[in-house]
Amino acid sequence: MAIKQNLENIIATLPSHVTLVAVSKTKPTTDILEAYSAGQRIFGENKIQEMAEKHEALPKDIQWHMIGHVQRNKVKYMASFVSLIHGADNFKLLAEINKQAKKHNRIINCLLQIKIASEDSKFGMAPSEASEILQSEAFSTLKNIKITGVMGMATFTDNTVQIENEFKLLKSTFNNLKSFKAENCQLKTISMGMSGDYKLAIACGSTMVRVGSSIFGARNYSEQ
Numbered sequence: 055m056a057i058k059q060n061l062e063n064i065i066a067t068l069p070s071h072v073t074l075v076a077v078s079k080t081k082p083t084t085d086i087l088e089a090y091s092a093g094q095r096i097f098g099e100n101k102i103q104e105m106a107e108k109h110e111a112l113p114k115d116i117q118w119h120m121i122g123h124v125q126r127n128k129v130k131y132m133a134s135f136v137s138l139i140h141g142a143d144n145f146k147l148l149a150e151i152n153k154q155a156k157k158h159n160r161i162i163n164c165l166l167q168i169k170i171a172s173e174d175s176k177f178g179m180a181p182s183e184a185s186e187i188l189q190s191e192a193f194s195t196l197k198n199i200k201i202t203g204v205m206g207m208a209t210f211t212d213n214t215v216q217i218e219n220e221f222k223l224l225k226s227t228f229n230n231l232k233s234f235k236a237e238n239c240q241l242k243t244i245s246m247g248m249s250g251d252y253k254l255a256i257a258c259g260s261t262m263v264r265v266g267s268s269i270f271g272a273r274n275y276s277e278q
């Protein structure tokens with residue numbers, strides 16, 4: 055019951071142009087089904103194996119988003135079904151996603167993860183790197199992926215001014231990159247904001263928020 059209520063409370067605050075990814079990592083399939091019955095269809099996971107198992111067990115109209123760091127050798131385990139990969143942060147990874155997508159005769163949508171946090175622990179590429187990749191000859195040959203936006207994670211801090219500046223950096227990076235258009239690149243999504251900061255993220259231009267604990271409750275581990 056609580057999950058349905060939490061979900062409805064959050065959805066009520068979201069502008070219509072903002073998509074909600076319900077982050078279900080570590081949570082059992084029963085919790086996901088509760089959100090599913092309330093109408094939620096987009097779920098985010100940060101471990102490929104866990105996402106593949108849940109995909110196997112749950113209704114097939116669920117759209118699975120990989121929001122965590124992606125190891126190249128594991129792309130094959132999600133290539134047949136993943137709906138959006140948020141954490142594409144280097145060219146070699148994009149090339150591998152393209153290769154695996156091709157095997158399944160599909161196009162996999164990806165977001166370029168941009169490093170906006172000051173912490174060393176956060177993944178992502180510099181805005182300049184993203185721009186170089188998009189304009190490269192090598193990128194233009196990747197026909198089985200599509201870059202549909204950018205993703206970023208703010209520093210884990212109470213300093214809202216810092217978080218706001220980092221979100222603004224992602225928004226301006228998006229604005230700069232979106233002039234680049236190709237068959238495999240059309241930027242429309244800015245994935246930023248989690249339970250603690252999604253309202254601020256939306257105010258800074260987010261179009262996709264990734265919310266976990268505010269829907270499903272706290273997770274039983276300290277790692278994000």
Ligand SMILES: *Cc1c(COP(=O)(O)O)cnc(C)c1O
Binds near residue numbers: 121249250278
């Ligand atoms: C876990 C996670 C979230 C959701 O975090 P909450 O604080 O539980 O909302 C969002 N994005 C990423 C990349 C995550 O790993």
